[in-house]
Amino acid sequence: MYSIVKIRDVVRVPPKALSENINEVVLKVxxxxxxxxxxxxxxxxxxxxxxxxVGDGKVIPGDGGIYFDVNLSFLIYKPVLQExxxxxxxxxxxxxxxxxxxxxxxxxxVSQIMDDYINYDPKAHCYIGKExxxxxxxxxxxxxxxxxxxxxxxxxxxRVGYTMRxxxxxxxxxxxxxxxxxxxxxxxxxxxxxxAEKK
Numbered sequence: 001m002y003s004i005v006k007i008r009d010v011v012r013v014p015p016k017a018l019s020e021n022i023n024e025v026v027l028k029v030x031x032x033x034x035x036x037x038x039x040x041x042x043x044x045x046x047x048x049x050x051x052x053x054v055g056d057g058k059v060i061p062g063d064g065g066i067y068f069d070v071n072l073s074f075l076i077y078k079p080v081l082q083e084x085x086x087x088x089x090x091x092x093x094x095x096x097x098x099x100x101x102x103x104x105x106x107x108x109x110v111s112q113i114m115d116d117y118i119n120y121d122p123k124a125h126c127y128i129g130k131e132x133x134x135x136x137x138x139x140x141x142x143x144x145x146x147x148x149x150x151x152x153x154x155x156x157x158x159r160v161g162y163t164m165r166x167x168x169x170x171x172x173x174x175x176x177x178x179x180x181x182x183x184x185x186x187x188x189x190x191x192x193x194x195x196a197e198k199k
Contacts, residue, residue, distance in 0.1 A: 001083060002102070004049070005042055005074045013057065015064035026070055027051040034074065036103075038158055040151045043078025044103045077102040079146045079160050084169070089140050092127065094120050099142060099162060106160030108144060114174070115165045132177050134170070143169045 011033070017025045030048045037045045050073035057066035079085065079101070087101035096109045110118065113136060116129035126137040136142070148161035164170040167178050 001078060001080050002046070003076050003078070005076050007072050007074070008054070009070055009072055010067050011051070011070045012063075012065045012067050018066065022053055022057075022068070023051065026053055026068055030070065030072055034072070036155065038151055038154055042074075043076045043151065044155060044158075045074045046077050046103055047075040049073045049075050077104065078151070079104065079106070079149050081146055081149060083146045084143055085146060085162075086141065086143055089136065089138055089142065092120070092125055092136070092138055094122075097127070097136060099144060101144070101160075104155060104158060104160055106146075106162050108162045108164055112147075112161075112163040112165055114170060115178075132174075132181065134174050134177060136171065140171055142171055145169060 009030075011026050011029050013022065013025050013029065027048065027050070030051045034045045034048050039045070050071075052071045054069040054071055057068045059066055085101040087099040087106075089097050090100050090105055091098040094110070096107050097113060098105050098107055110120070110127075113127055114129050114132070114134055116132045116134065118127045118129050120127055124137075126135050128135055142164060144162035144164050145166065146160060147163050148159065150159040152158050167182075168175055
């Protein structure tokens with residue numbers, strides 16, 4: 001889930017930048033420091049969208065820079081458990097598919113890709129459902145539900161797990177296949193009920 005978060009921090013402006021617009025310099029420095037940072041509570045800092053100096057800067061003896069108290073606004077991405085997200089497949093392996101949702105790449109274990117027995121075809125580089133003939137290839141757009149989140153000190157060390165087994169998840173065209181399968185199952189059940197009533 002994306003959100004805007006506001007914090008207050010101190011930003012050091014280097015001496016060579018003191019002749020420039022201070023708010024622009026502070027924004028530039030804040031972007032270099034914070035963008036891409038992962039905070040376990042907040043999430044991933046996607047962008048620093050605003051930086052405003054509060055009051056005059058402070059000088060520390062022996063340091064040529066000036067330190068400003070700054071109000072910062074961050075665009076944050078944090079996956080939330082049970083949230084349905086849209087992403088695309090970036091890698092397919094025998095044990096699962098990796099999908100990118102926003103700035104984070106997560107894993108859909110092979111058992112969570114679809115509600116069908118599936119085979120991984122390394123030559124075609126895709127997963128194929130045995131009964132439904134659903135296919136998942138590299139670069140496919142998908143809907144997935146977040147089932148595990150473990151944010152660490154960097155995007156590379158963070159882990160997110162997804163599932164696509166429920167109705168409506170996965171590729172958009174899978175929904176039609178699932179609805180047809182559900183309709184056939186309901187018709188079979190009605191026939192069984194009618195036969196049972198006749199006996």
